[in-house]
Amino acid sequence: MKNNIDWNNLGFGYMKTDWRYFSNYKNGSWDEGHLTIDENIVLNECACVLQYAQTCFEGLKAYRTVDDKVVCFRPDMNAKRMADTAERLEMPPFPQDRFVEAVCSVVKKNVDWVPPFGSGATLYIRPYMFGSDAIMGVKPANEYQFRVFTSPVGPYFKGGAKPITLRIPDFDRAAPLGTGHVKAGLNYAMSLHAIVDAHKKGFNENMYLDSGTRTKIEETGGANIIFVTKDGKVVTPKSNTILPSITRRSLMYVAEHYLGLNTEEREVYKEELNDFAECALCGTAAVLSPVGKIYDHGVEINLPSGMEKMGEITHKLYETLTGIQMGKIEPPEGWIKVIC
Ligand code: PLP
Numbered sequence: 001m002k003n004n005i006d007w008n009n010l011g012f013g014y015m016k017t018d019w020r021y022f023s024n025y026k027n028g029s030w031d032e033g034h035l036t037i038d039e040n041i042v043l044n045e046c047a048c049v050l051q052y053a054q055t056c057f058e059g060l061k062a063y064r065t066v067d068d069k070v071v072c073f074r075p076d077m078n079a080k081r082m083a084d085t086a087e088r089l090e091m092p093p094f095p096q097d098r099f100v101e102a103v104c105s106v107v108k109k110n111v112d113w114v115p116p117f118g119s120g121a122t123l124y125i126r127p128y129m130f131g132s133d134a135i136m137g138v139k140p141a142n143e144y145q146f147r148v149f150t151s152p153v154g155p156y157f158k159g160g161a162k163p164i165t166l167r168i169p170d171f172d173r174a175a176p177l178g179t180g181h182v183k184a185g186l187n188y189a190m191s192l193h194a195i196v197d198a199h200k201k202g203f204n205e206n207m208y209l210d211s212g213t214r215t216k217i218e219e220t221g222g223a224n225i226i227f228v229t230k231d232g233k234v235v236t237p238k239s240n241t242i243l244p245s246i247t248r249r250s251l252m253y254v255a256e257h258y259l260g261l262n263t264e265e266r267e268v269y270k271e272e273l274n275d276f277a278e279c280a281l282c283g284t285a286a287v288l289s290p291v292g293k294i295y296d297h298g299v300e301i302n303l304p305s306g307m308e309k310m311g312e313i314t315h316k317l318y319e320t321l322t323g324i325q326m327g328k329i330e331p332p333e334g335w336i337k338v339i340c
């Protein structure tokens, strides 16, 4: 393990590790792919990704477990979602089995960068893909590059388990028939102004509404949302314009099958926000970040779980999910991929 890193105090940022993977698509097929130490990419000035944002990405993590194995969590789900995204963006999907192999090979090569068990840090894995040849008219590229790099990371929100504050913005993230349900770079480009504005005003993130009616809760810029009702039911918004979070789908399973809780995926109206007992953001980067307060145009909604600590059910979900990821709790079949 690298010995000059303060694992316990890492933030969520890029740190160059030793190895990364790339494969090129040309003349209708993907080449065999290679590992490289070169972190730089040289592109034509008119590359489709630079002009028309033809790019998508994934995010997953490698964990060092209690018995010192290195594992990752449901990489097949990221492979599938990236293939779905690629299709929506008119990109050639990278073969899903090769996606998982590429992820595992990069982690294995960077094994010294996987943070120690118990440090609170993990190795973030970023697969991505972009149109690489020169394209002038608005159309998809002919050539693509798929890459995977890694970076050790700490909590996405400073303070980790400390509740955060969201605000309902006057900006939308996804159009009703747009790309909100896939992991396209463009979804994040359009959230940049909203996040800068939220931070300027003292909020941690934006809680987006459905742009069709602006009455329903969708998700934040980088995570899905779960709520807990006062009678202990775990509720998550149902919408076809939010990203199908792997963390959220896993948490709903854990809630039902490990914790015996009732769960519901349904439309959640803004008017209901006052009725919930707990709220949290969920995602690979966010893990499960408790929300203490939601600000809606001058009206403050204070979650009964408060601004000091995670709500009780959020905490149970967090402990169970991270316990599964860190090898402390028996996982459902197929959830944990042992790398080495
Ligand atoms: N929603 C958005 C917009 C995201 O960027 C992410 C992060 O990947 C998520 C939700 C959470 O998805 P997952 O749990 O698969 O990481």
Ligand code: COI
Binding pocket: 058, 059, 060, 221, 222, 223, 283, 284, 285, 286
């Ligand atoms: C992730 O959770 O992996 C993401 O891609 C979210 C991103 C905003 C950091």
